[in-house]
Amino acid sequence: MRANRNWLERSVFTGSTLLVVAVLGLLAVDAWSGKDAPPDLSIHLGTPLKGAHGWRVPVRVMNQGDETAEQVRVAVVWTQGGQVRERAELQLDYVPRHSRRNGWVSFTQEPGPAELKAHSLGYATP
């Protein structure tokens, strides 16, 4: 660009500077906080929905750790009166740090929401 800049060049430059500074600032804050906790997954189940074949339950997995979890496996167990009725599993490629990922598991019968328990079976760290 020339030293004698027009309004377009001035605004592009100003916008670019703001954007670059914002990204650098966010990264610096993130780096400065310097936390290094391993993946920490919490799982929330939604309300079962009837489908064409059986029932579907929405699963939301949140990672509160500072590291990404890879190959995450989640088990959802339906117990009634102390008896395990059905078991379902879900696999997610990645749950990045401080992010959420969603999926569904299926059951043949309608499970009561209170009878469902979910936990993560395991994950790898990159």
Next chain:
Amino acid sequence: MGEPRPPEDRHQAVMKSLREYGRGLAGGLLFSLPLLYTMEVWWAGFIARPGHLLLYLAATFVLLLGYNRYGGFRQDVTWSEVLTDSVEELGLGLLVSAAVLFLIGQLTVDSSWQEVVGKVTVEAGTVAIGVSVGTAQLGGGGGEDAKEKKRDAADHVPGQLVIGFCGAVLFASNVAPTEEILKIAVEDSPWKLLGTAVLSLLLGGLILYHVDFKRAHRLTRRHVAWDMVWGTLVTYALALVSSALVLWFFGRFKDTGLFVCVAQVVVLGLAGTLGASAGRLLIQS
């Protein structure tokens, strides 16, 4: 600021800037679309630590400064122009990468800000270098005079090194994040890896010295045997260094044995060599 110009002149100047930005955006997308469409690069965005990402941005900025100083059309640029151009290119890179990632569904409401910033930053580096190359190369020439000036500048060693390095990084980063590099490195026999290294050296030398396209003979002083050997070796060294840097950034050396690391560098070095030698010719002519 200079003297105020008549409105007609100003309008033309704005149109010219607009065309320049258009070329830059086209170049940015042209060079970086493969990376924007590669899963492993999205993953690198949320796997990389923030400190790494800061380093990556700083390295990209240094490359941009180097390319704008030595690779552009005019040799009479001032450092303040180089600096503002580089900031603009990085800004456009961030903007384009965010827009494309959003369109291809990689930035969603479930992504944390750390994930968004990481993905956008990793992709923006290549887009910014593409914007820089596109602005200088697509269309807009500086006429014969500028071309002559550039050829004279081709004898400028630091300039050549910077351009070679930019080309190597640009080519290497297009294939580095893929699983295939590791797969080849692990499965290839040492003899084949040696063959890859020899082929890289030969290709580098061939492109720089014997292929008479884009007036290669005017960019390189071919008469001196020592210069040929030196140029070829330096090109390959640049390719290896930039390959190693790019692989390290994508976490390919983590918990990996020395031989596998070296093998990966050699496998990627072939792409790096093509980038360093061809990049030098294509970018400069």
